[in-house]
Amino acid sequence: MYEIVSKKDLSSDIHLLEIKAPMIAKRAKAGQFIMLMVDDKGERIPLTMADWNSEKGTVTIIELEAGKTTKQLGMLKVGDKLRSIVGPLGMETELENHGTVVCIGGGIGIALMYPVVRALKQAGNEIISIMGSKTASTMILEEEISAVSDVIHICTDDGTKGHHGFVSDILKQMLDEKKPIDMVYAVGPIIMMKVISDITRPFGVHTVVSLNPIMVDGTGMCGSCRVSIDGKTKFACVDGPEFDGHKVDFKLLIERNRRYLEEEKRSLEKFDKEVQ
Numbered sequence: 001m002y003e004i005v006s007k008k009d010l011s012s013d014i015h016l017l018e019i020k021a022p023m024i025a026k027r028a029k030a031g032q033f034i035m036l037m038v039d040d041k042g043e044r045i046p047l048t049m050a051d052w053n054s055e056k057g058t059v060t061i062i063e064l065e066a067g068k069t070t071k072q073l074g075m076l077k078v079g080d081k082l083r084s085i086v087g088p089l090g091m092e093t094e095l096e097n098h099g100t101v102v103c104i105g106g107g108i109g110i111a112l113m114y115p116v117v118r119a120l121k122q123a124g125n126e127i128i129s130i131m132g133s134k135t136a137s138t139m140i141l142e143e144e145i146s147a148v149s150d151v152i153h154i155c156t157d158d159g160t161k162g163h164h165g166f167v168s169d170i171l172k173q174m175l176d177e178k179k180p181i182d183m184v185y186a187v188g189p190i191i192m193m194k195v196i197s198d199i200t201r202p203f204g205v206h207t208v209v210s211l212n213p214i215m216v217d218g219t220g221m222c223g224s225c226r227v228s229i230d231g232k233t234k235f236a237c238v239d240g241p242e243f244d245g246h247k248v249d250f251k252l253l254i255e256r257n258r259r260y261l262e263e264e265k266r267s268l269e270k271f272d273k274e275v276q
């Protein structure tokens with residue numbers, strides 16, 4: 001059993017949980033994730049390790065209430081225990097000195113962006129971070145990411161903070177102004193990663209995206225996280241989750257991520273009735 005040792009509500013539906021998991025904390029690397037089960041009856045869900053502390057033996061996750069399991073997780077308190085955590089899973093981020101890297105995070109994707117930005121900075125890169133959220137109150141980790149970036153841009157869809165518009169507007173402007181960019185790293189909603197990849201393609205800028213297909217086992221056995229990369233089938237949980245954005249079939253990913261919408265809706269409605 002994995003105990004929650006601290007909890008912070010970053011907004012009404014985004015929660016940071018620090019969980020005792022010493023074996024995982026010891027081996028965690030930027031870009032990797034865990035598969036978590038809240039209780040015996042629940043499903044397994046993939047969550048990025050936003051941080052870890054090998055001395056304390058803890059891993060930190062930041063979760064957005066998107067459906068039944070993430071809502072249930074958000075209701076837990078310090079001292080509660082999780083049924084299981086498996087990890088670290090997935091390939092770690094390639095940490096080279098590329099030069100100038102633009103790191104882009106949207107919404108809850110910023111939770112994954114943080115350890116990647118930190119590690120790329122440690123590898124000697126100049127980091128320009130672009131962070132976007134719907135509104136100012138749902139912007140997470142601004143201070144933390146600012147501390148490991150050379151330049152930071154904030155965007156909100158409603159204009160309540162920073163640039164009124166999308167993260168892609170800032171990137172497009174930088175490319176049009178011919179700012180030297182050696183690599184772009186993007187994580188967030190699928191449509192955001194697609195738009196970013198479409199923008200960088202004509203400029204020939206290497207673009208890495210962290211994909212979030214529906215995962216079931218997280219170990220390459222079930223095929224649920226199947227994605228098409230350059231026409232070849234890959235499993236995001238073992239071959240990814242990071243891939244070359246210019247080679248991803250985003251249309252297929254969007255279609256596949258919608259395949260359980262009806263079941264997800266029913267499961268949340270049932271859970272809401274049970275907890276009322």
Ligand SMILES: Cc1cc2nc3c(=O)[nH]c(=O)nc-3n(C[C@H](O)[C@H](O)[C@H](O)COP(=O)(O)OP(=O)(O)OC[C@H]3O[C@@H](n4cnc5c(N)ncnc54)[C@H](O)[C@@H]3O)c2cc1C
Nearest residue numbers: 045046047048063064066067068069070212213214215264
């Ligand atoms: C590698 C990876 C890392 C992730 N990291 C984070 C994170 O750090 N924080 C965070 O809040 N979320 C993260 N997610 C997304 C998170 O796993 C889903 O929001 C969660 O599984 C939804 O479960 P639910 O029961 O609450 O909602 P559901 O009702 O099951 O689904 C709500 C939405 O989430 C998507 N989803 C459902 N099941 C999965 C699944 N097993 N895997 C991926 N997406 C799913 C569906 O497309 C749906 O639109 C990550 C996903 C992946 C693949």
Ligand code: FES
Nearest residue numbers: 218220222223237
């Ligand atoms: S989640 Fe089962 S193969 Fe990737």
